[in-house]
Amino acid sequence: MGGVDKGLQLLEGRPLVAWALERLAPQVDEVLISANRNREAYAAFGHRVIADEYAGFAGPLAGMHAGLTHARHDLVAAVPCDSPFLPEDIVNRLAAPLAASRVDATMARTGTRIHPVFCIVRKGLAPHLIAFLEKGGRKFDAWFATLNVAEVAFDDCAEAFANINTLEDLKAADARRT
Numbered sequence: 001m002g003g004v005d006k007g008l009q010l011l012e013g014r015p016l017v018a019w020a021l022e023r024l025a026p027q028v029d030e031v032l033i034s035a036n037r038n039r040e041a042y043a044a045f046g047h048r049v050i051a052d053e054y055a056g057f058a059g060p061l062a063g064m065h066a067g068l069t070h071a072r073h074d075l076v077a078a079v080p081c082d083s084p085f086l087p088e089d090i091v092n093r094l095a096a097p098l099a100a101s102r103v104d105a106t107m108a109r110t111g112t113r114i115h116p117v118f119c120i121v122r123k124g125l126a127p128h129l130i131a132f133l134e135k136g137g138r139k140f141d142a143w144f145a146t147l148n149v150a151e152v153a154f155d156d157c158a159e160a161f162a163n164i165n166t167l168e169d170l171k172a173a174d175a176r177r178t
Contacts, residue, residue, distance in 0.1 A: 019084030034063035
């Protein structure tokens with residue numbers, strides 16, 4: 001998005017992060033916002049803001065590491081701020097396989113496409129993630145390939161996983177909503 005903070009870009013006059021929080025917050029006991037800049041703006045949403053602690057830019061996995069480090073619960077759900085129309089039951093659906101088996105993490109899938117940044121990860125995996133990062137790993141799907149991960153189908157609401165990566169995507173989403 002040309003260097004702008006994606007989560008603070010407006011869709012129908014509201015920041016993208018507000019859309020994600022509106023859907024996610026009722027589904028969880030604790031919300032942590034991963035942000036490395038504009039921390040005061042994110043703090044205004046009323047949730048704890050955490051920054052990457054892993055040295056060197058490790059992308060979204062650095063945010064996951066910070067979440068696993070700071071979360072007060074054994075399971076950590078993660079969603080990106082650039083998908084404003086999250087399913088209202090995403091957490092329950094992603095959590096189901098974790099309760100019934102020895103799964104390390106779960107991730108969303110629509111059709112044959114996986115969405116690894118929409119996931120739930122066991123907090124105890126923080127050391128495993130550090131080891132992966134230390135070896136140069138930077139992608140969720142590559143990390144998940146080293147774990148026992150269950151894919152959860154969301155074919156009934158595939159459009160919820162469309163993300164907004166460019167200002168053009170944002171304008172198109174805004175036009176579709178109005």
